[in-house]
Amino acid sequence: xxxxxxxxxxxxxxxxxxxxxxxxxxxxxxxxxxxxxxxxxxxxxxxxxxxxxxxxxxxxxxxxxxxxxxxxxxxxxxxxxxxxxxxxxxxxxxxxxxxxxxxxxxxxxxxxxxxxxxxxxxxxxxxxxxxxxxxxxxxxxxxxxxxxxxxxxxxxxxxxxxxxxxxxxxxxxxxxxxxxxxxxxxxxxxxxxxxxxxxxxxxxxxxxxxxxxxxxxxxxxxxxxxxxxxxxxxxxxxxxxxxxxxxxxxxxxxxxxxxxxxxxxxxxxxxxxxxxxxxxxxxxxxxxxxxxxxxxxxxxxxxxxxxxxxxxxxxxxxxxxxxxxxxxxxxxxxxxxxxxxxxxxxxxxxxxxxxxxxxxxxxxxxxxxxxxxxxxxxxxxxxxxxxxxxxxxxxxxxxxxxxxxxxxxxxxxxxx
Ligand SMILES: Cc1cc2nc3c(=O)[nH]c(=O)nc-3n(C[C@H](O)[C@H](O)[C@H](O)COP(=O)(O)OP(=O)(O)OC[C@H]3O[C@@H](n4cnc5c(N)ncnc54)[C@H](O)[C@@H]3O)c2cc1C
Numbered sequence: 229x230x231x232x233x234x235x236x237x238x239x240x241x242x243x244x245x246x247x248x249x250x251x252x253x254x255x256x257x258x259x260x261x262x263x264x265x266x267x268x269x270x271x272x273x274x275x276x277x278x279x280x281x282x283x284x285x286x287x288x289x290x291x292x293x294x295x296x297x298x299x300x301x302x303x304x305x306x307x308x309x310x311x312x313x314x315x316x317x318x319x320x321x322x323x324x325x326x327x328x329x330x331x332x333x334x335x336x337x338x339x340x341x342x343x344x345x346x347x348x349x350x351x352x353x354x355x356x357x358x359x360x361x362x363x364x365x366x367x368x369x370x371x372x373x374x375x376x377x378x379x380x381x382x383x384x385x386x387x388x389x390x391x392x393x394x395x396x397x398x399x400x401x402x403x404x405x406x407x408x409x410x411x412x413x414x415x416x417x418x419x420x421x422x423x424x425x426x427x428x429x430x431x432x433x434x435x436x437x438x439x440x441x442x443x444x445x446x447x448x449x450x451x452x453x454x455x456x457x458x459x460x461x462x463x464x465x466x467x468x469x470x471x472x473x474x475x476x477x478x479x480x481x482x483x484x485x486x487x488x489x490x491x492x493x494x495x496x497x498x499x500x501x502x503x504x505x506x507x508x509x510x511x512x513x514x515x516x517x518x519x520x521x522x523x524x525x526x527x528x529x530x531x532x533x534x535x536x537x538x539x540x541x542x543x544x545x546x547x548x549x550x551x552x553x554x555x556x557x558x559x560x561x562x563x564x565x566x567x568x569x570x571x572x573x574x575x576x577x578x579x580x581x582x583x584x585x586x587x588x589x590x591x592x593x594x595x596x597x598x599x600x601x602x603x604x605x606x607x608x609x610x611x612x613x614x615x616x617x618x619x620x621x622x623x624x625x626x627x628x629x630x631x632x633x634x635x636x637x638x639x640x641x642x643x644x
Contacts, residue, residue, distance in 0.1 A: 253470040258286025260614040261476030267634035280449035290430020301509040311414035312624035324437030330422040331540035355382030368407040376407035396534035400503030471643030474612035503590040504555035516577040589617035610643035
């Protein structure tokens with residue numbers, strides 16, 4: 229085993245056990261991996277998290293524009309709710325609840341035919357009135373978003389409003405997405421917490437707070453996993469032995485990492501489509517941005533899905549927006565033109581910009597069958613899968629999945 233990876237010095241429960249074998253290695257320090265490691269550590273498992281990048285958070289990434297002022301932009305996730313009770317439970321246990329920051333109530337707007345307009349102005353109210361009665365009688369199961377919402381809100385409303393709104397929420401063409409995976413009823417709300425929140429220093433402060441209590445090795449990429457008396461994890465910095473292995477990466481990477489250990493699950497994961505997104509975040513001085521404060525733009529153009537505004541957190545000097553585009557459709561200059569046109573600013577007014585490529589699962593009809601098969605193939609193994617392709621893509625869906633999988637871990641402590 230690599231020497232560096234063998235030294236922890238953070239207390240006995242975190243160190244590898246006898247003969248340098250961990251109870252659990254978690255691959256990936258996004259919210260799924262961190263929460264799984266949190267639950268495992270609380271149950272007394274010696275746990276090591278391996279993360280290929282220098283930071284924790286994965287798709288929760290906050291870029292600081294002005295350190296002194298604390299102004300930052302969200303490249304990925306931007307909003308949490310007080311219905312994220314499992315996330316709040318973890319954060320509470322890590323002493324991170326005081327990080328939460330409320331958001332100003334601002335409207336979302338449509339970007340339609342190169343103009344900004346209200347969502348209401350795009351609605352077909354008569355059609356809505358004649359369709360909505362179907363809502364209590366229509367089951368979401370087995371329907372995709374297009375089928376379900378065309379039925380309960382009307383076809384014209386779906387085409388002109390909700391298709392674009394859902395595509396903005398999911399950063400992908402929403403039509404084929406299973407209706408049951410979006411807008412779930414969450415049973416518990418923490419009423420002591422604001423309804424919608426971000427965090428001081430950006431949403432990434434949340435995974436950072438959770439990571440403080442964990443044993444994490446950064447810039448260690450897991451390349452392969454082999455089953456041998458537990459597992460051998462082959463990384464960019466050497467091999468590690470563990471009784472249990474948890475994969476908390478995106479589904480494509482998980483498929484590749486499981487090819488030797490569980491080829492059936494690897495094959496099932498490879499069947500889940502992926503949506504690729506190109507993200508550009510920009511910051512401007514307040515006086516250079518004439519647009520009214522807003523929470524974000526929903527685009528009816530195919531050019532971009534949405535722009536998420538930073539106006540919801542007041543700042544003295546800056547405004548900022550993060551634009552999400554479908555991948556490989558626009559070059560850098562065209563992306564910038566879209567930004568300048570929709571904000572009504574000149575390119576020279578953009579003070580700061582940052583780009584990132586990211587991906588999300590794009591579940592389709594039959595996704596629940598894939599997930600059921602994955603569950604049955606993982607039964608009675610000491611291999612655990614967590615991520616945003618089980619319950620849904622929201623942060624709370626990831627944390628709930630991590631909690632569910634940790635029960636399986638606790639019921640099989642010896643890793644048979
Ligand atoms: C644009 C956008 C906006 C969003 N907005 C919201 C929102 O407002 N609210 C909300 O609730 N959700 C939102 N989401 C969804 C949510 O952010 C994600 O679904 C969630 O953060 C995924 O977490 P994860 O840990 O499962 O995966 P990831 O965040 O992808 O984490 C996986 C981690 O694994 C690491 N990794 C991968 N391969 C390896 C390897 N071989 N070795 C070591 N490490 C590896 C990666 O570096 C990464 O850190 C948004 C997502 C996007 C893309």
